[in-house]
Amino acid sequence: MHFLGIEIGHTMTRAMALDLESAGTAALASVGHPETEGLPEGFAEVDPGVWLGSVDQAVREVLEKLGDARGSVVAIGVTAADGGMVVLDGGDHVIRPAKLGSDQSARRQAEMIGREFGGMPGVIELIGNAPDAGSMAAQLLWLRDHEPRHFQKAARVLTPQDFIGYWLTGEDGSSASSAATTGLFSVPGRSWCREMAEWIDPAVGKMLPVGLAATSPRGKLRSALSAAWGLDEGVLVAPGLGARAAALFASGAARPGEVVADLSADGALAAVSEDPLVDFLGEGVVGCDVSGRGFTRMALRNIVAAPELVRRHYGWSKSEFETKIANAPAGAEGLMFLPYLRGEEVPRLPEAQGAIQGITLNNFTPGNLARAATEGVALSFAYAMSRLRDIGLEPVELRLVHDPGPTGGALLADACGLPTLTVKGVGGALLGSAMQAAAVYFHDQGEELGFDEIAGYVVTANEESRIQxxxxxxxxxxxxxxxxxxxxxxxHAGGFL
Structure with a gap:
């Protein structure tokens, strides 16, 4: 039995087939779709028709690799990068190019939303998150202000993943996970924010899609696509979900209290909670996970940058770097490394730079510098964990996406005050979309195999890596x-950070 996952990125569409029996990837394909060129600075747009072509090509390549096994495909899931907007008219024709979540043209409109609803605290109280230029809310306001003729034609607005789901099935709708990425959805209330929609324009409320249950399919794959792809009739299409929620699911986190540390270049600390935990300081982004529960994500920009800067400076291999930090004393003999080489989001220091403090004639050694950089990263996670605890999270363990090595794992365990362990089978948002398809399929078949069971089956914890x-x-x-x-x-108060 196979489940297809589709991920729409900013410049690439990927598709995969998840073999549930082996809990592995049976086939994988990717097709590029560059953003529209020649736009003003800050704009990021793409013709949604390009997505349709890239999805068709990527799915065909995956099915070609499956060969005769394509008949075992029973469900499809879709995810896309958070933010962005596709606008359709009354005849379901695309009115204009889709704006992406990375588009910054609506920055002024995001500020207008903030002013109208009491600044950042007021908007957070209203919908759970601070205003964002890449959100559908700001982009709809931009459309109203800058392209009134297009706004007047608009009958339906969709996230990228909901647009693809609509094309696959002909069925409209948005899950809480997808809707939570729009800036028009009250995450704590798990419903569209009619107050904000009405303020943008009275017509906006009618443009928003109906809600889809997390455990129910959006619909069945259209007959024309089933025939074109050589699939059996009746293939289900899952409701779809945002990329952050999909990546969290793909790390195996599906129960309240489970926390995931993403140790990639654009890392984060994210946690699942029964109800959304809103961060009124605006450092954490709150959303709805695959099951409709809450999740809070603290973004960290320098997880890789700071240790890699030191490692490359001395020309060490990764194993040599590991030896250096393992042999250096805890606290690096007073040397402290503030790892904000790329600015930082948590704490909110977008313009910050890195700093080294506490240098003496005796402690400024290569080993201590390596240790201080690694401890700086661990303390960044510790700060983010403290913020999650402040807003009400009761964490149970810390799952690590990517292995930091034994010393790094121990540092994270000690700094965060939680057991740490690595997880196997992590495949990012693309895998999360296929896993959603599996969970929805089994629920539709009446089988007791929920999101947490699927997560536990596909993504297994490496107990041998557990560190107390x-x-x-x-x-x-x-x-x-x-x-x-x-x-x-x-x-920071003195203007030096």
Whole structure:
């Protein structure tokens, strides 16, 4: 039995076939679709028709690789990068190119939303998140202000994943996970924010799609596509979900209290909660996970950058770097590395730079510098974890996407005060979309195999990698975190960070 996943990225469409029996990828394909060129600075748009062509090509390539096994495909899931907007008229024709979540042309409109609803705190109270230029809310306001003729023709607005789902099935709708990415959806209330829609324009409320249940299919694949792709009639299409929610699901996190540390270049700390936990400081993005529960995500920009800067500077291999940080003492003999080389989102320091503090004639050694950079990253996660606890999360363990090595894992366990373990089978948002298709299919068949069971089956925890926090070092790093945050606040207030 196979489940197809489709992911619409900013410049590429990917498709995969998940073999549930082996819990592995049976086939994979990718097709590029570059953004529209020649646009003003800050604009990021693409013709939605390009998506349709790339989805068709990617799916055909996956099915070709499956060969005779294509007959075992029973469901399809779709995800896309968060944000963005597709606008259709009354005849379901695309009115204009789709705006992407990376589009910044509606920055002024995001500021207008903030002013209207009481600034960042007011908007967060209303929908759960701060205003965002890449959101559908800001982009609809931009459309009204800059392209009134297109706005007047608009009958339907969809996220990219809902647009693809509509094309696959002919059925309109949006899951809570998808709707939560629009800036028009009250995440705490799990419903469209009619107050904001009405303020943008009284017509907006009628443009928004109907809600789709997390466990029910959007519909069946259209007969024309079934025939074109050589699939059996009756293939189900899942409701769809945002990329952040899909990636969280693909890390195996589906139960409240499960926390995932993404150790990639654009890393994050994300946690599932029974109800959405809103961060009124605006550092955490709140959304709805694959099942409709809440999740809060703290973005971290420098997880890879800071350690890699030191490693490359000394020309060490990864194993040599691991040896250096393992042999250096905890606290790096007083050397502290603020790892904000690319600015930072949590804490909110978009223009910050890195800093090294506490240098003496004796402690400025290569090993201590490596240790300080790694501890700086661990303390970034610790700060984000403290913020999650502040807003009500009761974490149970920390799952690591990508293996940081034994020393890095121990540092994260001690700094965050949680057991850490790596997970196997992680495949990002694309895998999460295929996993959603599997869960929805089994629910439709009346089988007791929910989202958490699918997550546990496809993504398994590596128990051999589990590391328990050491109480003594945990207290040490709690004190070090307090020192770091005092330094950050002092430097930032003085204009030096």
């Amino acid at each position: 926090p050491d109480p003594g070092r945990q207290e040490f790093y709690a004190d070090l975190l307090a020192r770091q945050q005092y330094l950050v606040e002092t430097l």
